[in-house]
Amino acid sequence: MFMRMTVVDSIKTTLPKTESAKEFMGFMGEHSQIADKSLAGTLISTLTTIKFDGSRTMHEHVIEMKNIAARLKSLGMAVNENFLVKFILNSLPTEYGPFQMSYNTMKDKWNVHELHSMLVQEETRLKNQGNHSIHYVSHQGNQGARKKFVKKHDKGKKPLKINEASLPIQKKASKGNNCHFCGKSGHF
Template identity: 30%
Template sequence: MSSKAYSTSVLDIPLLTGDNFKKWLEEMEVYLCLKDLDLCLREKKPADLTNSSTIAEKNEYASWETSNRKSIAVIKSALTETLKDSVKIPETATEYLQAIRAKFNSSKKAQAGDLMSKLTSSKFDGNGSAREHILEMISLGNKIKGLDINFDDDFLVTLAINSLPEAYKPLRFTYNALQNKWDFDELIKVVTQEEGMINRNKVESAYFTHHHKGTSSKGPHRNGRRFSKKSRYTPYAKEKTHQAGKGKTENTGQKNF
């Protein structure tokens, strides 16, 4: 069983870009721990030294001060230039991380608001694939959850179904009537099947329209024969004409006798 690999070089710590704070903080804390630089994060700053300070107190202060100074340098090296300029470096590494967290939380709320607005207003306009549209909505939902904003999967599934056009209306009726709601995998499977059926119907309709221009408007046709939508294809037009002609011939023949 392989264990998770953490950064052993300061160059391996990912830059904080605004949307990876949770991973960045984890990597930073592990790195400072492995390098024995986290003393300043675990313990408060010792009292300032005086002329009466003992050697032990001086050593404790020196160790903490070294840990704090190096930790601030490491934290700063893992920030983008924009973040470096926007976050003032305080006295301690702990305060530095708190200031960065506050900056991230502020931008996180704005980012979450933008993503949520995009998610709730998302509509499938028929361009591309309905399956890809659903996958994009699921991806948006996961990004929002990554910002520590949680909502039920059922909510996202309902949003996705309601984002589909009128042709998928029967699918909405089916879902609303279910007691056990679909998960994401079931939703994708059902939407893919429904999309295939809708596309086949479009192709068939286009075929009939193209091949039967100028035919009677009294009903749909196939191969020159009218059929009923509610039952099997019924070739009334030609068969009735043929039967009528046959009957006429038989009647005529009987009169001749």
């Protein structure tokens, strides 16, 4: 049969041999509906979990989410435009927090096209502003740092104890107003 010859070899083995084209098309229609259900589930989970990570542009991110919604609509599962706007806003990172807050405080709602253009503008504003992130690392004294950075070959060894008698001497030297160049007191 000619139609069976046009099907990919990996799928041919799962298809039953039919005598007429009508039977063949009916069988293919049934199997495509089952595949559509699983595809719809995959698309829904992708739409709800996708996050903007900055590896692409905002334009590409919004277009991808709009394409997923269009594919769901073609499968008979239309996504409301307000839901799509919320999904897009929820997919944004924390840098877009002020943008989300300003959207939530406004009384009027944007459609997807307005949101798309606003997000592209916000992306260029953030890039021009220079998004600076500061990672603050702290530790509590030498004990905490020593415990965190123990070498693998030193696991069984105890940390060195500090001689208590030497501490006041070190404190005295650090308290004095000594010159940093010559070491004498009275001037810097």
